[in-house]
Amino acid sequence: MSAYLHGFGAHVPPRVVTNAELAARLDRTPEWIEGASGIRERRWADAETSVADLAVAAAEDCLARAGVNASALGMVMVASGSGSRGFPGPAAEVAARLGLSTAPAIDVPMASAGSLFGLALAMRLADSVQASGGDILVIGAEKMSALIEASPLDANTAILFGDGAGAALVSARPHSTAGAWRLVDAAIHTDGQFREELRWSPGGALAMNGLSVILQASRKIPAAISEVLARQGVAAGEVAAFLLHQANLNLLARVAKTLGVGPEKVFTNVERYGNTSSASMLIAAAEWAAARPAPGPGPIVFAAFGAGFHWGAVLAAPD
Amino acid sequence: MVNMSDATRRARLRALVEKVAGKPAPADDDESLFESGLLDSFALPDLVGAIEEDFGVKIPDADLNPRKFDSVARMDEYIGARLA
Numbered sequence: 500m501s502a503y504l505h506g507f508g509a510h511v512p513p514r515v516v517t518n519a520e521l522a523a524r525l526d527r528t529p530e531w532i533e534g535a536s537g538i539r540e541r542r543w544a545d546a547e548t549s550v551a552d553l554a555v556a557a558a559e560d561c562l563a564r565a566g567v568n569a570s571a572l573g574m575v576m577v578a579s580g581s582g583s584r585g586f587p588g589p590a591a592e593v594a595a596r597l598g599l600s601t602a603p604a605i606d607v608p609m610a611s612a613g614s615l616f617g618l619a620l621a622m623r624l625a626d627s628v629q630a631s632g633g634d635i636l637v638i639g640a641e642k643m644s645a646l647i648e649a650s651p652l653d654a655n656t657a658i659l660f661g662d663g664a665g666a667a668l669v670s671a672r673p674h675s676t677a678g679a680w681r682l683v684d685a686a687i688h689t690d691g692q693f694r695e696e697l698r699w700s701p702g703g704a705l706a707m708n709g710l711s712v713i714l715q716a717s718r719k720i721p722a723a724i725s726e727v728l729a730r731q732g733v734a735a736g737e738v739a740a741f742l743l744h745q746a747n748l749n750l751l752a753r754v755a756k757t758l759g760v761g762p763e764k765v766f767t768n769v770e771r772y773g774n775t776s777s778a779s780m781l782i783a784a785a786e787w788a789a790a791r792p793a794p795g796p797g798p799i800v801f802a803a804f805g806a807g808f809h810w811g812a813v814l815a816a817p818d
Numbered sequence: 819m820v821n822m823s824d825a826t827r828r829a830r831l832r833a834l835v836e837k838v839a840g841k842p843a844p845a846d847d848d849e850s851l852f853e854s855g856l857l858d859s860f861a862l863p864d865l866v867g868a869i870e871e872d873f874g875v876k877i878p879d880a881d882l883n884p885r886k887f888d889s890v891a892r893m894d895e896y897i898g899a900r901l902a
Contacts, residue, residue, distance in 0.1 A: 710859045711884050714884060
């Protein structure tokens with residue numbers, strides 16, 4: 500089995516929603532919002548923008564950065580928990596808008612851990628997809644504002660979420676001598692006994708037991724990371740960057756502390772985009788990678804946790 | 819097996835709550851530590867970690883239900899059962 504990461508892409512809608520704007524609607528202060536979440540602002544899409552619109556924009560950004568035409572894709576995965584209808588999910592529309600008419604397009608309707616699961620599955624599928632068609636594009640896209648605005652604003656959730664999309668290109672072999680990230684190992688897990696703790700259904704309100712989510716995430720994210728690092732004999736201190744689901748700044752700091760690494764090792768942009776659910780990890784990866792023209796030095800770790808509960812980690816190393 | 823009285827166990831749990839919260843625990847052991855605002859979601863993992871260390875027990879993820887740690891009385895019930 501071999502799988503390589505060739506690049507990332509991202510898209511966020513232009514409208515900035517500040518803490519001051521939300522605070523006025525929630526009878527809270529901007530300082531309370533930032534203290535509870537670390538978030539200063541987030542992006543919310545307009546009414547006409549769909550999850551597929553966000554996904555296609557991130558996909559095009561990823562393909563452009565990687566220098567790959569969409570015709571080279573053998574599979575598309577779209578992670579999203581905020582699609583507006585049951586079926587078909589956004590993957591079919593995204594594939595069609597990328598000009599694909601036979602490549603399988605798979606929805607991963609898992610919310611926050613969706614793009615991490617997509618990356619782990621792409622790693623395992625890369626060889627067979629390459630043999631039958633081409634590369635795999637993993638996308639995470641969310642319009643969380645549609646969930647937030649569908650019912651009276653709840654201060655516990657409205658302050659957290661934002662809209663956006665991220666993407667990653669995975670293939671079974673390196674595209675060029677410019678270097679790529681080799682996907683080394685993945686650990687993905689689910690414990691469905693907690694499935695009611697964070698949930699949403701179309702037409703309903705987002706429901707979250709924040710105590711349970713933070714309690715479980717604060718254990719399971721470091722545990723999954725430690726699982727892949729131990730299996731590969733890599734110390735946490737050797738990791739160049741941890742590119743994690745951007746749930747909450749306080750949670751990210753806690754993960755760093757548990758792993759025994761400095762907070763600077765954990766890339767954050769939750770301050771500017773809020774929690775964009777399945778999109779956040781790949782948006783973070785795209786921003787982190789944009790400042791680094793070549794892979795390395797040192798391995799990188801992806802990790803996420805979300806509704807289900809689903810969680811996991813993926814280790815990649817410069818090839 | 820740890821041998822301690824119910825009163826000792828509850829006193830240790832109250833002390834751990836106060837250590838994590840940095841404030842006195844409610845006089846009523848049945849009062850919710852979260853609804854009262856004494857603890858927030860990020861204090862809960864600290865409290866669980868402190869209980870594990872103090873009592874020498876590993877609380878499995880499957881038992882990490884916030885309702886088990888909502889009050890001193892509920893924590894006492896859970897830890898008492900674990901140590902029995």
